[in-house]
Amino acid sequence: MTKRIDNFNAGPSALPLPVLEQAKEELLDFNGTGMSITEISHRSTAFDEVIDTAIARVKRLLNLDDNYSVLFIQGGASMQFCMVPMNLNVAGKPVDYINTGTWSTAAIKEAKIQGLDTRILASSEERNFAYIPYDVKEDGNAAYLHFTSNNTIKGTQWAKFPEPNGVPLVCDMSSDFLSRTFDVKPFGLIYAGAQKNIGPAGAAMVIIRKDMLERTPKNIPTFLKYTTFSENNSMFNTPPCFVVYIIGLVLKWLEETIGGLKNMEKLNNEKAETLYSLLDSSSFYRGTADKDSRSKMNVTFRLPNEDLEKRFVSAATKAGLEGLKGHRSVGGCRASLYNATTIEAVKSLVQFMKDFEKKEG
Amino acid sequence: MTKRIDNFNAGPSALPLPVLEQAKEELLDFNGTGMSITEISHRSTAFDEVIDTAIARVKRLLNLDDNYSVLFIQGGASMQFCMVPMNLNVAGKPVDYINTGTWSTAAIKEAKIQGLDTRILASSEERNFAYIPYDVKEDGNAAYLHFTSNNTIKGTQWAKFPEPNGVPLVCDMSSDFLSRTFDVKPFGLIYAGAQKNIGPAGAAMVIIRKDMLERTPKNIPTFLKYTTFSENNSMFNTPPCFVVYIIGLVLKWLEETIGGLKNMEKLNNEKAETLYSLLDSSSFYRGTADKDSRSKMNVTFRLPNEDLEKRFVSAATKAGLEGLKGHRSVGGCRASLYNATTIEAVKSLVQFMKDFEKKEG
Numbered sequence: 001m002t003k004r005i006d007n008f009n010a011g012p013s014a015l016p017l018p019v020l021e022q023a024k025e026e027l028l029d030f031n032g033t034g035m036s037i038t039e040i041s042h043r044s045t046a047f048d049e050v051i052d053t054a055i056a057r058v059k060r061l062l063n064l065d066d067n068y069s070v071l072f073i074q075g076g077a078s079m080q081f082c083m084v085p086m087n088l089n090v091a092g093k094p095v096d097y098i099n100t101g102t103w104s105t106a107a108i109k110e111a112k113i114q115g116l117d118t119r120i121l122a123s124s125e126e127r128n129f130a131y132i133p134y135d136v137k138e139d140g141n142a143a144y145l146h147f148t149s150n151n152t153i154k155g156t157q158w159a160k161f162p163e164p165n166g167v168p169l170v171c172d173m174s175s176d177f178l179s180r181t182f183d184v185k186p187f188g189l190i191y192a193g194a195q196k197n198i199g200p201a202g203a204a205m206v207i208i209r210k211d212m213l214e215r216t217p218k219n220i221p222t223f224l225k226y227t228t229f230s231e232n233n234s235m236f237n238t239p240p241c242f243v244v245y246i247i248g249l250v251l252k253w254l255e256e257t258i259g260g261l262k263n264m265e266k267l268n269n270e271k272a273e274t275l276y277s278l279l280d281s282s283s284f285y286r287g288t289a290d291k292d293s294r295s296k297m298n299v300t301f302r303l304p305n306e307d308l309e310k311r312f313v314s315a316a317t318k319a320g321l322e323g324l325k326g327h328r329s330v331g332g333c334r335a336s337l338y339n340a341t342t343i344e345a346v347k348s349l350v351q352f353m354k355d356f357e358k359k360e361g
Numbered sequence: 362m363t364k365r366i367d368n369f370n371a372g373p374s375a376l377p378l379p380v381l382e383q384a385k386e387e388l389l390d391f392n393g394t395g396m397s398i399t400e401i402s403h404r405s406t407a408f409d410e411v412i413d414t415a416i417a418r419v420k421r422l423l424n425l426d427d428n429y430s431v432l433f434i435q436g437g438a439s440m441q442f443c444m445v446p447m448n449l450n451v452a453g454k455p456v457d458y459i460n461t462g463t464w465s466t467a468a469i470k471e472a473k474i475q476g477l478d479t480r481i482l483a484s485s486e487e488r489n490f491a492y493i494p495y496d497v498k499e500d501g502n503a504a505y506l507h508f509t510s511n512n513t514i515k516g517t518q519w520a521k522f523p524e525p526n527g528v529p530l531v532c533d534m535s536s537d538f539l540s541r542t543f544d545v546k547p548f549g550l551i552y553a554g555a556q557k558n559i560g561p562a563g564a565a566m567v568i569i570r571k572d573m574l575e576r577t578p579k580n581i582p583t584f585l586k587y588t589t590f591s592e593n594n595s596m597f598n599t600p601p602c603f604v605v606y607i608i609g610l611v612l613k614w615l616e617e618t619i620g621g622l623k624n625m626e627k628l629n630n631e632k633a634e635t636l637y638s639l640l641d642s643s644s645f646y647r648g649t650a651d652k653d654s655r656s657k658m659n660v661t662f663r664l665p666n667e668d669l670e671k672r673f674v675s676a677a678t679k680a681g682l683e684g685l686k687g688h689r690s691v692g693g694c695r696a697s698l699y700n701a702t703t704i705e706a707v708k709s710l711v712q713f714m715k716d717f718e719k720k721e722g
Contacts, residue, residue, distance in 0.1 A: 005395035009402050024388040034366035038561035041370050074435035078598035082582035195599050200399035202563045202601030221443035237439035238556050240563030
């Protein structure tokens, strides 16, 4: 019998059980082809249907019109850190970034490597990124304004997006993509590494507005141009077929089982509130992010001391609650509550935390 | 019951059945973790073991010493077309290429985009790449000499590698990697898109010699540096975990079930001879590559006319023989006989071809 645990990993992370069950069921024979999804040609009608259906689902979920293209690009968000400035810079204009943590910092580094005039409009670095710097003053002169919507490591999330003053927003949504509704209009480009909310590791989903595609310079490497992907339906070369396939199944689950982003957001709010309520009512557990900046995806917290934190994580693992150790760069504890993590898993975690406090507090 | 067909796809292509069966068996619970391989952290000891074991197997299979690093990089061979010149060029030296078909041409294009002094030492373009230009004169002045060991589309393969005259060989081995034994010493870098001989689409395996790593320029994007991958055991960011996992299972099969590259080569020779014998004894089927340049991986052939070719491919599909249509850029027919394609499948194909000739010839 298959043993399954409650998975609070920060990424790669939990996938919806029905998705894995379907993938398992048809792993040797995809859709009556007599081949695994990993064995069929990406130039086949069977795979065309996989990728086209996934794209259509994303467009429906986010209300995207034909002004936006949905792309699958290998390399995760780290590849996007260099593709964004390479493709979207505009001669004579600065590129603007907001620094809210490890991944923003990494994105900023790549713009600077390319020699661009890189302005940091706001940063929460002086308090170890424990909050979102909501007061952003964009003067309207930049090629784009880049921010990270959710900070996996620091446990913060933009409750309300920055005002771009006419400049196209560019967003790394890796760790909260499709977790809530939002208005896509101010965005020139959105990217999300798949391995948190939408699938296995091995691709980023990129949503790009048509006017951004016109910026692609002619003389950069072919594989680094957004137009290479938009002009070939993400199949200039062989795409990461299995990852695209699983993303498609996750999107199907999100549309048909969950019922869309409004429902998903409601469930995610409920999960986050369940856990934050415990933190707020406890003097044993302490949330690390400012209240107006708290992430609904990654709940970061501390215990009274590091020894207790170690014992907490270890006891949780034994109790079937996986992935509660904080990122190696910050320590402490973290519970990631992505779309596929169930409210039941969160309730089990809360119960475990109460029991642990009783014993050790 | 699972129906499985005989798969002659050019890539993505057949995987060994035991590999798929194991992947299916443990898709919901990898190695007793209670999670899918797609759900576990790449920073876990469980995943460390997956990637380290895969690397150790490649090193054993190819007799690699510690002078070589084995890397997994997303983006397939197309990403390598731009990473190779970006990382391995040497100021003041030309880069040398041999043009044996579509993929060589694509690699050459990327070196030229980067403004490098790109010399084409040999080409078989004037006869539509139907042969390997064995007579290569490398003057010894280049930063590297790049060639494509097997040409998936044109059905040709280097029976004996070019003499590099002291220059590091760089090779795109995507479509015959680990299909035969060879001496790795003259090679500075070897890359192979996974989706032909070693796994699902979504990664290239890169084997790089330590002196090549010293060439990486400081100021190129982090994600495009070979050193970023070599210094982080391919885990600077989240690797394509599922693809690495399946590659590991394929390598296990290659080592433990097949018994290594000598045995694999013998089987591949037998498969190729079985099919080429038919072509050579037939006046109905006609191989397209020169005999000394024939690929043991991709057997390209024509029938007397295009109408017969269409009917051949269609009848074969109905008979459970998949993937026999030639690449859209050249037409005709092609049977890909990668490592995972069994001799039984090849014999079924030969029987089908004989029957088809009797009926239609």
